[in-house]
Amino acid sequence: MQTPKASFRSLHYSVSQSLNLPIFRFVRLKSDLACLYLRPRTSIDVGDNNSNLISSDIRFAVGSITIFGSFNQFLWCAPEELASIYFLRGNTEELPSACFLRRSQKISPRVVRQLKTSPRYSDHTASSSNQASRAPKEKSPKVADHRSPRSPASEKRRPSRVSELESQVSQLENDLKIVKDRLCSTEELKKQAQKDAEESNQQLLALSLKLEESQKQLLEQSAPKEVLCEITEERDEKLQSELEAIRKQHTSDSAALASALDEIKQLKAQLEIVAESEATHSKNSEAEQDELLKLKENLSNTLLLVEDMKNQLRDSKESETQAQALVGDTLVQLEAAKKMVEMLRSDGLKATEAYNSVASELDQSRARVNFLEELVSKLKADIDSGGSKDSQSEGDDLKQTTQESLEMEVNSVKLEVERLRSALEAAEVRYNEEQAQSAEQIRNALQMVEKIKSASGQREAELESELRKSKYEIEELKANLMDKETELQGICEENEGLTVKLENTLSGHGEHELEKMLQKSNAEIENLKVLLMDKETEWQHISEENEKLKLEIKEMMKGKVSDEIVSDIESARSAEREALMKIGYMTEEVDKSNRKAARVAEQLEAAQAANAEMEAELRRLKVQSDQWRKAAEAAAAMLSAGNNGHLMERTGSMDSNYSPRTGKISSPYADDLDEDLMKKKNANMLRRFGVLWKKPQK
Structure with missing residues (x-):
């Protein structure tokens, strides 16, 4: 389908x-x-x-x-x-x-x-x-880093980027050295070409001298004038044609020299441009290093602030330990006062019991006195009311005996009453003294309690001031963190600009790594923001808890003093724990900011390495242009060598003798001279050409 x-x-x-x-x-x-x-x-x-x-x-x-x-x-x-x-x-x-x-x-x-x-x-x-x-x-065979197509396995097995960048930097330095050496060699070749031009001029002068000598020899010979004129005209024409060819060759050599000089000037200009770019890169690197130093200084300042916070926490811990010691002493004193109050209460109870017992005894004695008085009154009534005469004597006796006994009992009762009164007075005095002592002790205890309350209030005020200081320092640290975030954002924007430049100039190698690093840095910045929001919420919760604790403290002020002290101690401990947690979070944020600074430095190094790669590409292009220029110079040298050989062949014929039979001039050493000069010139030029051809391929 x-x-x-x-x-x-x-x-x-x-x-x-x-x-x-x-x-x-x-x-x-x-x-x-x-x-x-x-x-x-x-x-x-x-x-x-x-x-x-x-x-x-x-x-x-x-x-x-x-x-x-x-x-x-x-x-x-x-x-x-x-x-x-x-x-x-x-x-x-x-x-x-x-x-x-x-x-x-x-x-x-x-x-x-x-x-x-x-x-x-x-x-x-x-x-x-x-x-x-x-x-x-078109790339020359000099460039050695031909990249073969990569598979995912080869991308996994490749070495780290740092080692590659170091190797590339070393290779770039070697390429610079090679370029400098080649510039020196080109200058030497220029000097040699100038020497060759001077030699060719000298050869022209020698040829002109030889022409004059040959003309003189021809005039001196005993040949017919017409033949000599024809021969001289022919030789003059040949020599003029050769001279014109030599002049043309000289002009071509001078043009080649001029082109070589122009190329050398262009190369020097390119080298100056490269030097200026290197200077700008060095300035940029110095500026980036200054920024990194500033970041390090900011980090050191934050670390100093953290150390100050730690010292303040240590001082607060020491003051808290001192306050705890004072609280312990006051608790011991309160316990002693409580024991004294209990003892006084027990003594008062005992005194009241004794007073009650004495009062009961007095009541009993009073009841007995009343009973005896009633008996006496009854006896008097009986004595007054009746009795016979016989019984008067007996009644008088009984009356006397009863009166005596009653008087004795009354005296004894009076003694007991006096004794009980004295005991009551002593008990009252003792009770009053004990009440005064207990009142004094209670007053002392109340004074101690008031002192403890005032000390706890001062401690609360100190803790509140420390909390305010910690809040102020936390706000300062937040401001520093915001500044660092802005700096990191600026650095991220600079990195984005560098990545855009690298995308426009380079082949995109390492692009995904930079994007991942930027994404990680952005994610970390978002995490820091989330942590700051969490800390703000925690700070709000802590402030609410502190307000609740203050309300509870105010409510507990009505209760017992010991409960207030315990609540104060617990609130101080909770505040200390919260401060420690905040310091831990701040240290973690400082570590994260240090890591971010290190990552930013790595990204800057990667950007510098990418710039170095771009410079390497420029240098490779320069090397290639040098190679082509040197190849052209070698070809020109070969051509000039061949022309010089022909010139020597022609000049060898000028020094020979003239034979009228063949119409040519022959010399006895012409063959040897031509062969030797041709061999030497060809060998020298082949050596030069081979050296120039091999140099770019190293």
Whole structure:
């Protein structure tokens, strides 16, 4: 069943991003063959006008996956560094997907031949338009860091970025040294070319002298004048043609020298530009180092503040221990006062009991006295009322006896009453004394309680002042944290600007790492903000709890003094614990800020390393231009060497003797001179050319 034609929409991702997409699975053969594959359908028709890359006429299958297009069309229609992901949106149940994977260089000899024409430096950016419009760059064999296509395993096995950056820095230093050496060599070659020009001028002068001598010799010879004139004219024409050729060659050599001088000036200007850029980079690095020093100073100031807070906490702990000792002493004194009060109460109870017993005895004695008085009155009445005469004498006797006995009892009762009165008076005196002592002790206890209350009030005031100080310091630390956050935001913005510059200038190596670092820093800043909000809420809760404790203290002031002291101690301990927790949180925030500063420094180092890589690319281009310039100079030297050889051949014929038979001038040493000079010149120029050709390939 044929599905309807799909509408095409392309979305571009890098290789690292595409590996994280859940809808893809990659076809990987032994040589990591890259191809376009589709799923879930085995046959999907794609319109011809949707994409230049996809054609529905050619298709082949790998397993259960249908692949559209041929190797030449799909594997090599894009540049080597292209790694793009394409989505095909169709009318199917599940969206089909297609992707290009990175090619390896082990597919076929035909592929290897095509790879040679592709650019050697891979670009990991995701924009395919920039990739397609970029012209392939010709690189010399000097550049040694040809990046091969990476697989995820090779990306996992690569060394750390720090070691790579150090190696790149060392390589850049070596490249600078090589460039300086080559500049010295170019200056030496310029001097040598000037010497060669001077030698050629001297040779021209020598040739002119030889011409004059030959003309004199011809005039002196005994040949016919007409023949001599013809011969001299011919020789003059030849010599003039040779002189014109030599002059032309000299002009060409001078033009080559002028071009070489212009190239040297351009290279010097480029070196000056590079030096200026290095100076600007050094200034930027110094400014960044100054900013880091400022951050370190701020961190040291915060650490000093934390140390001051710790010292204040230690002082508060010491004062609290002293207050606890005073509270313990007052508690001991209160217990002693309580014991004294209890003893006084027990003594008062005993005195009241004795007083009650004495009063009861007095009541009994009074009742007995009253009873005896009643008996006496009765006896008097009996004596007065009746009695016989006989009994008068007996009555008188009984009366006397009873009166005596009653008087004795009354006296004894009076003695007892006096004794009881004296005992009552003594008991009253003793009771009054004990009451006065107990009142004095109670007054002393109340005074001690008032002193303890005043001390506790002072302690509360001190604790409140310390809490205010801690709140003020916390606000200052919050302000410092906000300043640091603003500084970190500025640094993050600078890092974003650097990342944008690096994206515009470099190939995008390390882009995802910088983005991850920036995301982590932003997440950490958000975490700090959340922690600050949590601390503010905790501070509010603590303030509410302190107010509640104050209310409870005011309510407990009506109760017992010991309960107030215990509540004060507990509130002081809770405040101390809260202060310790706050200091712990502040130390954690300081550590986090230190870590952030270290991460920012690492990001700055990475940006500097990226700038160094850009400088390395510029230096490589300079090296390549030097190589081409030196190759051109070597070719010019070869050509000038060949012309010099022909010149020597021609000058050798000038020093010979003239033979009228052949119409030419022959010399007995012409062959030897020509062979020796040609061999020497050719050998010297071949050596120079070989040296110049080998130098760029080191």
